Amino acid sequence: MIAHVHHENINYLKASKGLKNWLVTVDHKRIGMMYLASILVFFVTGGTFAGLFRFELWSPLKNFLTPDQYNQFFTLHGVIMVFLVVVPGIPAALGNFILPIQIGAKDLAFPKLNLTSLYLYWIGAAIALYSIVAGHADQGWTMYAPYSLSRNPSVLWMMVAAFILGFSSILTGLNFIVTMHNMRAPGMTWYRMPLFLWAMYATGIMQIFATPVLAITLILLLMENFFGIGIFDPALGGDPLLMQHFFWFYSHPAVYIIVVPGFGITSEIIACFAKKDIFGYKFVAYSSVAIAIIGFVVWGHHMFVAGQSELADSIFSFLTFFTAVPSAIKVFNWTATLYKGSIDLKTPMLYALQFLFNFTIGGLTGIILAILSVDIHLHDTYFIVSHFHYVAMGSTMIAFIGGIHYWWPKMTGKMYNETVGRTAAILVFIGFNVTFFVQLIMGSQGSPRRYYHYQDQFQIYHQISTVGFVILAAGLFMALFNLIASFFNGSVAPKNPWGAKTLEWEEADSPPVLYNFKETPVVTHGPYAFETEKA
Amino acid sequence: MDNSKTFWLPEKASTFVDTVDPAFDLYLWISIFFFGLIVILITVFTVKYLRRRPDQLATAQITHNLTLELSWTIIPLIIVMGLFFLGMKGYLHMRVAPSGYMQVNVKAQKWSWGFEYPSGAINDTLVVPVNTPVKLVMTSRDVLHSFYIAAFRTKADVIPNRYHALWFQATRTGIFPVQCTQYCGTNHSYMLTAVKVVEQEAYNEWLATASDPGKGKTPAEFGAILYQKRGCSACHSVDGSKAVGPSWKGLFGRQENCGAGGMIMVDEAYIRESMMVPTAKVVMGYQPVMPIFKGVLSEREIVALIEYIKTLK
Amino acid sequence: MANATAGLPEHHVAHHFDTANQEFDSIKTGMWLFLASEIMMFGALFVGALIFLTLHPAAFREGANHLDWRLGAINTFFLLTSGLTMGLAVIAAQAGQQAKVRMNLVMSLFLASGFLVVKAYEYSLKIHHGTLPGRLWHGEGFHDPFVHVFYGFYFVMTGLHGLHVLIGMGLMIFALTRASKVQFSRSYFTPIEMVALYWALVDLVWVFLFPLLYLIG
Ligand code: HEA
Ligand code: HEA
Ligand code: CUA
């Protein structure tokens, strides 16, 4: 105990020095920062793969990749983006850092477990990288049997990687939920919790309950590859549709594991930069939980043309439509929050508004996929590709980047250049929409996805999309360099530069001290208790 | 009726267009409405309530309004329930073929399609009469594929060891692309063919000649036809260029290095074995991806193919 | 380091917790959540097996009939009894009776090993008869062509469960070493309770596995 005392008032970045101290740390803030750095590295990697095949698609003929390379690249892009970037993404990086501070705790409930999940993440990532050189993984991120049963070593390593990453994700979710249940500071009631935490809670539930099913799917796939157990392999009497059910039972909740944290960040940013209490706090909070629950019963909407019974298709379609309701609640409540606020278009706010814009498009294009007859036409076309980039990149990653900008002063103690930040945000907005909006059109025109070679009539759409990518990449790199530059020579950040009302801003230093607070805070008001202008 | 493509949807050529396109268009307007509403509100609020002084606060803290909450819960709910019924109605129609249909069996393999008619005709493109319901009973010889005709708005996965059916009724004559939409490996994007919709008389004529493709032909000529119709051309060239499989040019009599299998001289027996048990000896430098043709090719066809390969010097 | 003569050992609450109660509650919530995720993992397998059962009931029945239900019943007995002794270990820990804790842990370990011995014997029978899953199958005298899929499920499910038994035994040994060093007291015996909870899951899964695999048919 005594050894800690003289550390207590030193900020966490300075508390101890050297790589070794970082690698064995159990401080949630350091673990969060290490996650953040790793995730961004993989985001750039995944984005690079996307760039490579987007340029290949410049013309329908071969440009510089072979069909096999193309297939490997979109597989790597999908696997890296899903399992190494967006699924861990916001919770592991920002959640880790912010969650304990927002509830007024010294750390997560299980700090060592937290470090374990980071190591599992690294091990999984290393194996995923190894699988690139182990052969040629080209099974697509969906790993459908029997194509994935080729005993290709690279595919197998990729499955092992996803398995390990799954455990990392379960442990993070578990840690968060326990912390929220048991470690809240005095006065921090459930309804005083910032909406980011409600989002983390809903995400945690999905991580704990859905990810084990991915684990078992991967175990079965590996067993099928090694021993030919005949459960999925049609050549041995198995059922390839069962594999798809298993996969989507995880991967549909996973898409909400991806987006719900983004909801959380958006709520924080909008409230803070409109200086408004969130409109309909309880509705926004519970709609996250509702999405988490509904998300468990709709997986079959990915299999409308796969050969399910008509009854199953109809039921899954019916249930899927219910996801529109809590999502609508959120979108309208955020919009209503702006009403009579005092809106400051700082960089994080630009990302939050982009989120609203993109999520509305992404969500609305999701609903059309739930319309059975229309999905028969749209399934596995670029329309789907566009839909999920609008929600995963356009919503989640945008919220993530917005969140990084929002909490950057807290995490690093430095202010970034506001003008550069805003310019980058605008470039990202334009680039993203140029890249993916045309994909909606070419998709509904019937251009299939995962196509190296395409019909000539789609060339113009592909070219516009590739141009969009260049703008998007320029914006993203600009944002990244702006942040990195501020780390070295940004001005010192004040404790609460945005005037927010949550604990991490009001009570903790920028950057926070080793155990977050000099003394345990006592919470006396809600998370968005902003004042109003005197008349 | 205007059958050409619109901004959003491709050309129209089957009865399903009547259910899918209106649903798509209706939904498009619903989306434009909601999207427009949200974007307009955000813009108006942002402009109107923009912070002009650094210390400016909100003018009111409105935290909830039950009427509003209920309306944006219930209105979307009603709309989506409507959409569900609309979609399900169209979909059930797409799933249940009307009586009096004509059946064609479809065999998919990496990376080609084979269509087998009850009369015994086999072909690598689908030829169907106009205004007649056609039911396809599909199966795959290797991995999953998916049969997609954009102009018909229909699609279904093709599954190994199972039969999955799909039906349609073409509304006009023409040639429409058929694409594979389930990822199936290297040449997934080249797994293309076409559906040729013709008048009934033309169809009858075609069927009569197609039902007996070998008639009046030498085995080698018949083999050349089979090379196309049985999908060998997806992986083997006849001009010496390397594709997924070795070229057939100069194959007969060549020495092949089969790795562990040793050097092999290509003769009738080896070619036959390559078709029946492709994995028995795998040529160096190639993946063992060739489908098994045992039970697929008749004895007459095997002989014809071998004879054809012999002619490719 | 506490030793046997030091009387009641003291437990240090980790620095980020305020009270021992908070720590205990956290660990307990965490354990329950972990068990929930385990249940989802096994649950998925059960659902898969049930789907197979509805698709090919005859294959399932034939496969199940070929398993010896008596061996399954013996194993059920072993596991349920070990569940009981683990429960007794917790009760003893609550009462601070350290010797009884150790005794019950040893009993549980003993019963668990019994389970594994029987399981190993069963596996060797399967290997002998060639009733192995899928590609490894060389069983003879079966009618239904899908029986090997039943064995696919059998081996994956019992294998995964067996792995859990092994982990559970590892945890018991860990608890036992700590108990022999008398690191527990009436006010601190969290690890024993957690091991017992985990073991209850191992029991529970088996209670469903046994009828599904052995008794249907
Ligand atoms: C972050 C990830 C994310 C999110 C949030 C969503 C959200 C939704 N998705 Fe999406 N989806 C994916 C990621 C995601 N999806 C991915 C990765 C795939 C493809 C995987 C692959 O095949 O590789 C996919 C594929 C996919 C399919 C399968 C298509 C196919 O393959 O044929 C379907 C079908 O129903 C679907 C539906 C939906 C629906 C209904 C929502 C809903 O939750 C959306 C709800 C939101 C709104 C509706 C907007 C806000 C509401 C309003 C503005 C109110 C007014 C609205 C109405 C009145 C309708 N998605
Ligand atoms: C969340 C996940 C995610 C994200 C973020 C992205 C991002 C992008 N994706 Fe991808 N994509 C998938 C998930 C994702 N994708 C999945 C699952 C598939 C399906 C795979 C399959 O079929 O199996 C897919 C498939 C897919 C396709 C279809 C391929 C095909 O079917 O043939 C295309 C085509 O255009 C595409 C393009 C892009 C582009 C241009 C981006 C761009 O947005 C990328 C932008 C990123 C960069 C340019 C890197 C630079 C980044 C920085 C400098 C960091 C900045 C950091 C800060 C500011 C802090 N993706
Ligand atoms: Cu066949 Cu894709």
Ligand SMILES: [Cu+2]
């Ligand atoms: Cu989904």
